[in-house]
Each structure stands twice: as C-alpha cells, then as structure tokens.
Amino acid sequence: MATHQHAADSVAADDVAHHVATKLAEIGQRFTSGRRDIVAALSGADRPLSIPEILSSTSGLAQSSAYRNLSVLENAGVVIRVITTDEWARYELSEAIMGHHHHMVCSVCGFVADVRIPDDIEHTLDEALGVVAQRAGFAMAHHRLDVVGVCKSCR
Amino acid sequence: MATHQHAADSVAADDVAHHVATKLAEIGQRFTSGRRDIVAALSGADRPLSIPEILSSTSGLAQSSAYRNLSVLENAGVVIRVITTDEWARYELSEAIMGHHHHMVCSVCGFVADVRIPDDIEHTLDEALGVVAQRAGFAMAHHRLDVVGVCKSCR
DNA sequence: ATGAGTGCAAAGGCTTTGCATTAGG
DNA sequence: CCTAATGCAAAGCCTTTGCACTCAT
Numbered sequence: 001m002a003t004h005q006h007a008a009d010s011v012a013a014d015d016v017a018h019h020v021a022t023k024l025a026e027i028g029q030r031f032t033s034g035r036r037d038i039v040a041a042l043s044g045a046d047r048p049l050s051i052p053e054i055l056s057s058t059s060g061l062a063q064s065s066a067y068r069n070l071s072v073l074e075n076a077g078v079v080i081r082v083i084t085t086d087e088w089a090r091y092e093l094s095e096a097i098m099g100h101h102h103h104m105v106c107s108v109c110g111f112v113a114d115v116r117i118p119d120d121i122e123h124t125l126d127e128a129l130g131v132v133a134q135r136a137g138f139a140m141a142h143h144r145l146d147v148v149g150v151c152k153s154c155r
Numbered sequence: 156m157a158t159h160q161h162a163a164d165s166v167a168a169d170d171v172a173h174h175v176a177t178k179l180a181e182i183g184q185r186f187t188s189g190r191r192d193i194v195a196a197l198s199g200a201d202r203p204l205s206i207p208e209i210l211s212s213t214s215g216l217a218q219s220s221a222y223r224n225l226s227v228l229e230n231a232g233v234v235i236r237v238i239t240t241d242e243w244a245r246y247e248l249s250e251a252i253m254g255h256h257h258h259m260v261c262s263v264c265g266f267v268a269d270v271r272i273p274d275d276i277e278h279t280l281d282e283a284l285g286v287v288a289q290r291a292g293f294a295m296a297h298h299r300l301d302v303v304g305v306c307k308s309c310r
Numbered sequence: 311a312t313g314a315g316t317g318c319a320a321a322g323g324c325t326t327t328g329c330a331t332t333a334g335g
Numbered sequence: 336c337c338t339a340a341t342g343c344a345a346a347g348c349c350t351t352t353g354c355a356c357t358c359a360t
Contacts, residue, residue, distance in 0.1 A: 129302050
C-alpha cells in the first residue's frame with residue numbers, strides 16, 4: 001500500500017464496518033455494539049472527534065468503555081489518536097480508511113478539520129523528510145502536518 | 156519578520172537573555188533568576204525540553220514555579236509549548252530565537268530532536284497550506300510538521 | 311459455561327491553583 | 336514599601352484501572 005493514499009483510494013463508507021471487523025478479528029477482538037457505535041460516529045465525521053463528542057454520538061456508552069474500546073481499535077490499526085493542542089485527545093479512523101490527510105487546528109476554539117494538500121507537494125515533502133530523518137539517525141515511519149490558524153467562526 | 160527564518164537569522168546565543176528581558180518588559184514582567192535559569196536551560200538545548208528536564212537543569216526551582224514561569228514566557232512570546240505525543244509537554248525558545256524548524260519524534264522512547272528542511276520545500280509547502288486553509292475558511296498562522304519514526308538508540 | 315466486554319467508581323499522573331512568605335524595583 | 340514571584344501543598348482534569356456483573360459464543 002502506498003504511503004500517500006488519496007481519499008479516492010480509501011475504504012468505501014459501506015465497507016468500513018467490514019474492514020474494521022476483519023482487523024479486529026486479526027487480533028482476536030470482537031466487534032461489539034459499543035465498538036460499532038464508535039466506528040459509526042468516527043465514520044460519519046469529517047474530522048477527528050473528542051471523547052465527549054464520541055460519547056454524545058453514542059447512546060449509553062460508558063466513558064471508560066469508550067477509552068478502552070478506542071484503545072483496542074487503535075491496536076487493531078483502525079483508529080488513530082490525534083494530538084492537537086493540550087485539551088482532549090481526538091480520534092479518527094486510520095489512513096487506510098480515511099486516506100492520507102492533515103489537520104487544520106483553530107488556536108482559539110480548538111476546532112479541528114481535515115485537509116489535503118496536492119500530491120506532488122506531499123511527495124516532495126515526504127522525500128525531503130526521509131533524507132533529514134536518515135541524516136539524524138531516525139527511521140521515518142510517517143509525518144504529521146498541522147495548519148494552525150483561526151477558524152471562520154472565531155474571526 | 157519573515158515567516159521562514161533560518162538558523163542564521165536567529166538571535167545569537169549571547170543576546171538571548173537581552174531579547175527575553177525586552178519581551179518580558181513589554182508585558183510588564185520581571186526577568187527573575189528562576190526565569191533566567193529556565194531560559195538558560197532551553198537555550199543550551201538543541202531540542203524541546205520536558206518539565207523534569209528543565210527542573211534538573213535548574214537548581215531549587217519549584218515545579219509549580221516552572222509551570223508558571225513557562226506560561227509567562229509563553230505569553231511574552233519567547234517560549235513555545237510543544238505537543239508531541241501524550242507524555243509530558245515540552246518547551247522550547249520561540250522561532251524568533253531558534254529559527255524556523257520542525258521536530259523528529261521517536262515513537263518508542265519519546266525523544267525529540269530539532270530538524271530543518273530545505274528552504275524551497277518549506278516555501279512551497281507553506282504556500283500550498285495557505286491556499287487550502289483559505290479554502291476552508293481558516294486564517295493560517297503557521298504550520299507544524301513532525302517526523303515520526305524510531306531513533307538510533309531504539310532500533 | 312466461560313471468558314470477553316461493560317458500567318461504575320476510585321485511583322493515577324501531569325498541570326493548575328490557593329495562600330502565606332520572600333524578594334525585586 | 337508594595338506588588339510580583341516563589342514554595343509548598345491541595346485541588347483539577349483527562350485518562351486509566353479495579354472489580355463485579357452481563358452478554359455472546
């Protein structure tokens with residue numbers, strides 16, 4: 001699988017559940033209703049969600065179960081924990097599902113939106129990062145790129 | 156001041172203290188010994204430091220004072236709080252002092268190193284980000300770029 | 311039946327805050 | 336002198352963990 005995957009390459013919305021079920025099965029985990037609800041919530045959003053947002057999108061899921069299930073889903077490789085500012089951790093579906101993208105963070109309200117940049121720039125950047133990483137003795141796994149600014153409603 | 160500042164443009168090591176004193180004075184804050192110690196610790200490092208690291212580099216500074224002083228220094232615009240993984244927050248001197256750079260994060264041990272990428276790539280990237288940000292209704296302030304990988308000692 | 315999953319509540323760990331004391335201008 | 340800064344300890348807040356109960360296989 002290519003490092004830089006386009007939105008078009010990502011798993012179709014209808015197949016997300018099946019994909020997740022497979023990945024969970026691979027590590028011997030069940031695809032319970034609570035996990036289904038979480039995946040559905042993440043799948044329906046076009047941005048990483050916080051725990052409070054996930055809880056309000058599901059019904060009757062305990063906070064501790066949300067944390068635990070997200071951890072399981074992360075180990076299964078279908079969920080990624082996104083660190084933006086101090087506040088809460090946010091979660092999104094993996095790049096295999098969502099496609100490669102970056103985040104735009106509002107420095108005022110903390111709002112986070114997904115963004116994509118042109119492929120050629122992505123490629124050039126990744127190549128340059130690989131070089132500097134190697135030079136510093138790092139084995140690069142991936143890169144993280146955020147745009148920090150002020151969102152529409154905060155201006 | 157240019158958005159992309161080279162290391163060569165950054166404030167000379169000897170002038171850091173003076174620069175900080177000025178910035179603190181601008182917001183009516185004193186340049187106390189505790190703050191001098193913190194700035195000296197950050198100034199001597201080529202990477203962002205965690206609170207424990209800062210505390211061990213200073214003598215007799217209370218943890219609460221470290222947090223409070225770093226907050227003041229951040230408000231003065233001379234210190235930046237760096238969010239890498241979950242762990243601890245890390246702090247570094249502002250880009251006006253250190254020059255524009257990015258971070259390489261070890262996903263195993265959490266080690267963070269400063270890295271710089273070629274200017275032309277930086278410029279191209281920033282331009283592209285400005286476009287996508289505007290398209291999404293964001294007023295871009297700056298970007299954040301991390302290389303995630305495995306460091307020399309963890310391989 | 312039998313172990314994974316869940317809910318509730320308590321504990322953890324980094325960070326912030328209250329308050330009396332000390333020090334800088 | 337007088338306000339800002341500091342230390343110590345307590346409180347906060349997100350997150351993790353313990354434990355008994357429930358559900359699916």
